[in-house]
Amino acid sequence: MPAAANKVFAALADPTRRAIFERLARNGELTVRALTDKAGVSQPAVSKHLGVLKLAGLVHDRHQGRQTHYSVRPKGLAPLADWLHFYAAFWEDRLDHLEDLLKRMDQ
């Protein structure tokens, strides 16, 4: 299993983080303050969630004055695509083996 995919999935498993990520995906760049307004949690909590998303490679931050602006990193989802490709190939290969086995089995 591609190891990096775990980080992406873990980061997105939390509903609040997922909501934050989705808002960034929808709106483009937003400040921590703008994200806090609708997140239903405190600004430090939002900052912490953003930190996790950043570590997972899902968001990018840009400092301007006293504000930090966040936006999504589309490439951050590449591990997820890798995971899909890995298991898609895995199952195709396994099903080939299953069909070979079925040919050898009695009714």
Place this chain on the structure above:
Amino acid sequence: MRDTAVHSIVVERLMPHTPEKIWRALTTSQLIAEWLMENDFEAVEGHRFTFRAKPVPGWSGVTNCVVLKVEPPHLLSYSWGDGSESDSGLKTVVTWTLTATDAGTLVRMEQSGFRAEDDAGYRGMGAGWPRILERLESIAARQHS
């Protein structure tokens, strides 16, 4: 292979065998070992078992699973991974559906991912995920253009 939803992998194949025969291959430990992986599977709901593959760096080769549904010879599902396999391990569900046809059996395997800690989270991700990817694809497209 085709993806019906972005959050899952679906593989469908028409196999010229009866559902009962395919069911045996899907649910008999020794037979599963021949086409999938070494295992201690039992077709009993709630049974905990492991799939064992060759270890690779960063992964012991063990996948911890629990049998979720057993409805012979049509429906079988088990969780795939319990999150303990690695630091932030992945929990997914594998569901097999067998449908009898004139030519044999339509075998459908779905592995759905992103199971959150609770069902509410899972439903949320299921609904939200395709939307998120759509947005990101359009963002990526804009960046490339």
